[in-house]
Amino acid sequence: MPHDDAMLKPSTLKPEATLMFAESAEAGDAAQRFLTHNRETLKRIATRLKAQPPRSVTTCARGSSDHAATFGKYLIETLTGVPTSSAALSVASIYAAPVVASDSLCIAISQSGRSPDLLSTVEAHKKSGAFVIALVNDEESPLAALADELLPLKAGPEKSVAATKSYIVSLVGLAAIVAAWAGDEALSDALPALPEQLKAAFALDWTPALPALTDARNLFVIGRGYGFAVAQEAALKLKETCALHAEGFSSAEVRHGPMAIVNDGFPVLAFTTSDIAGEGVREVAAEFVSRGAKVMLASGAALDGAIHLPALSTEPALEPILQIQSFYRLANSLSVARGLDPDSPPHLNKVTKTL
Numbered sequence: 001m002p003h004d005d006a007m008l009k010p011s012t013l014k015p016e017a018t019l020m021f022a023e024s025a026e027a028g029d030a031a032q033r034f035l036t037h038n039r040e041t042l043k044r045i046a047t048r049l050k051a052q053p054p055r056s057v058t059t060c061a062r063g064s065s066d067h068a069a070t071f072g073k074y075l076i077e078t079l080t081g082v083p084t085s086s087a088a089l090s091v092a093s094i095y096a097a098p099v100v101a102s103d104s105l106c107i108a109i110s111q112s113g114r115s116p117d118l119l120s121t122v123e124a125h126k127k128s129g130a131f132v133i134a135l136v137n138d139e140e141s142p143l144a145a146l147a148d149e150l151l152p153l154k155a156g157p158e159k160s161v162a163a164t165k166s167y168i169v170s171l172v173g174l175a176a177i178v179a180a181w182a183g184d185e186a187l188s189d190a191l192p193a194l195p196e197q198l199k200a201a202f203a204l205d206w207t208p209a210l211p212a213l214t215d216a217r218n219l220f221v222i223g224r225g226y227g228f229a230v231a232q233e234a235a236l237k238l239k240e241t242c243a244l245h246a247e248g249f250s251s252a253e254v255r256h257g258p259m260a261i262v263n264d265g266f267p268v269l270a271f272t273t274s275d276i277a278g279e280g281v282r283e284v285a286a287e288f289v290s291r292g293a294k295v296m297l298a299s300g301a302a303l304d305g306a307i308h309l310p311a312l313s314t315e316p317a318l319e320p321i322l323q324i325q326s327f328y329r330l331a332n333s334l335s336v337a338r339g340l341d342p343d344s345p346p347h348l349n350k351v352t353k354t355l
Contacts, residue, residue: 013341015333020241020342024164024328026156028198031172033154035191038176045133045149046180054105054131057084060121064163064233065109068135068170071229072107075174075317078225079182092124093117102129107174110134111158111166113141122146135173137166151177160343162241164328167233168198171321190315194322197312201322206309206330212267212294214337216244219267222284224251225277226317230324234269237328241335241342251284264292270306271323272299275316298323 015021057076059069066086073084082105091097093116106125110118113136123146126132134147137155144150151173155166172194179187213219221238223231228250235248251270262268270285272278282303289295289305302308309330312322335342 013336015336018332018336018341018343019160020162020164020332020335021329023158023160024168024325024332025202027165027168027202027325027328028195030153030155030165030169031198032195033156034151034169034172035176035195037154038151038173041149041151042176042180045151045177048131048149049105049181050183052103052131053080054082055103057082057105057107058087058101058125058130059084059107059109060087060089060118060125061109062089062115062118064167064236065111065170067229067233067236068109068167068174069107069229070232071171071226071320072109072174072178074226074228075178079178079184079187087121087125089117089121092121099124099128101125104130106130106132107177108132108134108136108143108147109170109174110141110143111137111153111155111163113138113143119143119146133177135170137169161345162237162331162342168321168325171229171324175318175321186315187317190318193314194318197314197322198325201312201325202329204310204312204326206298206326207333208307209269209296209309209330210334210337212296212307213242213244213334216267218245219247219269220254220262221246221248221269221271222251222254222281223248223271223273223320224280225273225275227271227273227277227281227320227323230271230320230327231269233324234271234327234331237331238334240345241331241340242338243340243345244334244338251281254284262288262291262293265294266291267294267296269296270298271320272297272311273316273319274300274313278316298326 137153153169221231221235232248235246238244238246295306297306298309
């Protein structure tokens with residue numbers, strides 16, 4: 001979606017005055033509330049999943065929540081081996097097709113818990129025998145009532161149209177579920193430090209990316225493995241809050257057809273993790289640099305020729321959570337720099353009730 005040049009004019013709005021800024025800054029506290037409030041429920045879920053391992057996992061979500069589900073897919077499949085897929089919500093809501101879901105796990109993720117197609121899908125899975133876990137911010141929502149186990153996000157009110165802290169807590173929640181289910185000590189040990197690390201991540205300076213993005217019309221956002229979900233999310237937020245056409249790709253996928261349009265001056269935002277998947281992203285980023293692209297690399301280590309966006313190190317599976325927190329502050333500033341209000345994107349509502 002090319003931007004309208006008429007929108008790119010100086011704004012009197014200050015980045016620190018937006019709801020998006022205030023709400024994304026609360027992510028660390030929200031993550032702490034989630035982990036504290038849901039400690040016993042997470043233990044109970046882990047006990048159930050270990051005693052009755054599901055044959056498959058289906059995630060139910062849309063938008064940012066579906067990007068969180070992608071993160072969950074990578075965690076579940078790498079740490080438990082259980083096949084995980086995203087439900088096509090229209091199958092239940094439009095086609096009313098039967099679901100075969102016995103001995104499966106259904107994880108529903110939503111800020112509002114009120115979208116009709118999401119509710120139809122979760123209800124169909126539950127009636128077919130799925131064990132339903134809901135990660136939802138609105139504890140009084142219909143989705144919360146449907147769940148066999150409810151994990152309230154505890155993100156607090158989120159008034160900006162752009163979901164930020166609820167997305168981050170969804171990632172934290174999925175990491176907590178899988179860490180306990182898989183008995184992964186490294187991941188479990190790293191989780192308690194996340195709330196304070198999120199605060200530190202929000203304070204990191206990503207403003208060096210602003211000159212490359214303020215007048216941009218298109219860009220790629222790339223990640224891989226655990227980082228692919230935040231590449232998807234960042235691309236959505238750039239479209240949503242900055243009227244900037246961005247596409248999220250795996251660093252493996254981008255080597256195919258999309259590679260052809262990356263040339264001199266083309267912006268690329270890359271998220272790297274400190275594992276083998278991050279090495280793949282770094283290799284592609286270096287190739288883009290050699291083509292003259294404007295590469296912005298979120299990484300613990302700089303890359304020659306790329307704009308360095310500092311990133312904190314922790315357990316690799318959790319690093320994308322910290323990186324998207326740093327990105328949210330950048331997206332907020334970029335929106336204002338492009339003459340927009342990130343809290344009120346045109347044509348969008350906070351709750352999307354898709355039938």
